[in-house]
Amino acid sequence: MNKPLVALLLTAFALPALADRFPLPKSAAFEEECTSCHIAYPPQLLDAASWRALMNGLPKHFGTDASMDEARRRAITDFLVKNSGRRASRDANGKPALRISETAWFRHEHDEVAPATWQRAAIKSPANCAACHTQAAAGDYRERGIRIPK
Ligand code: HEC
Ligand code: HEC
Structure with a gap:
């Protein structure tokens, strides 16, 4: 194999595919307990x-x-752990992050969103995924579904 091709293949395997759709596995308990105050955050x-x-x-x-x-708490914990991501989610202190929005991955993915934008009345918090990702409740974070409210 020639060198550029090897380099290209290595790069392709080193970068995990950036997923933008997270189908929600079925769980009645999760839906009942974890989607009344906010969207179903993807496990x-x-x-x-x-x-x-x-x-x-x-x-x-x-x-x-x-x-x-x-009993419910255990069932939902099992569901979340079973469907959890393999990418480590750590906060700035190296502890398990409690927020998706405080992971390094999230900050990198959203570095084009200006600090002032997060403060807008229609957004208020990075946790408010559905403010910008119009299909977030269905686990769809594709670029075409993004509308940043003014
Ligand atoms: C009583 C209301 C309520 C219920 C029920 C609830 N949450 Fe939350 N959740 C919140 C609030 C409030 C926040 C913080 C939102 C913000 O910062 O804007 C939050 C934030 C989160 C976040 C962090 C979002 C981010 O990335 O910043 C996760 C993850 C989360 N909840 C998961 C769950 C799970 C799992 C359950 C079910 C076991 C659940 N929540 C049930 C109110 C609730
Ligand atoms: C202020 C609006 C806004 C909020 C709120 C927001 N995002 Fe985003 N998100 C964006 C923008 C803008 C991008 C970058 C789109 C791009 O460049 O492809 C993005 C990218 C993403 C991507 C990558 C999509 C792709 O095409 O690869 C994911 C996944 C994602 N966001 C998840 C979330 C989650 C989960 C939340 C809530 C915890 C959230 N976002 C909150 C605006 C937002």
Whole structure:
């Protein structure tokens, strides 16, 4: 093989395909408990350690109480861990990130969004995926579905 071709192949394998669609595996418990306050965040966007940490802190869930009975909590934890992403999700201190929006991957993917844009009244928070990704509730983050509200 010639050198440029080898280099090209190496690059292709080194870069994981950037997924933009995350089909939601079926889980009645997850849908009932985790989609009333916000969209169904794709389980694929945090790793297993992050989901475990998040599910261990439900009474203090980002300023709200999202606790539930223990059987449900365990079932949803299993569901999230089983469908979690393989890319490590760590926060700035190297701990399992509790937010998709604080992972290095997220910051990189959104580096073209200006700090002031996140503050707009129609957006308010990077956690508000559906403000810009119009098909986020269906797990579709493709570029064609993005509309940044003014
Ligand atoms: C009582 C309302 C409520 C329920 C129920 C709830 N959440 Fe949340 N969740 C929130 C709030 C509020 C935030 C913070 C939103 C913000 O920062 O704008 C949040 C944020 C999150 C985030 C971080 C989003 C990001 O990347 O910034 C994840 C992940 C998450 N929730 C997962 C879950 C899961 C899993 C469940 C079910 C076990 C759940 N939530 C149930 C209210 C809730
Ligand atoms: C302020 C609007 C905005 C918000 C809110 C937002 N995004 Fe994005 N997102 C963008 C833009 C702009 C891009 C870059 C599009 C590009 O260059 O292809 C992007 C890219 C992405 C991509 C890559 C898509 C691709 O084509 O490869 C994913 C996945 C994604 N965002 C997920 C999320 C998730 C999950 C949330 C919520 C936790 C979120 N985004 C919140 C605007 C936003």
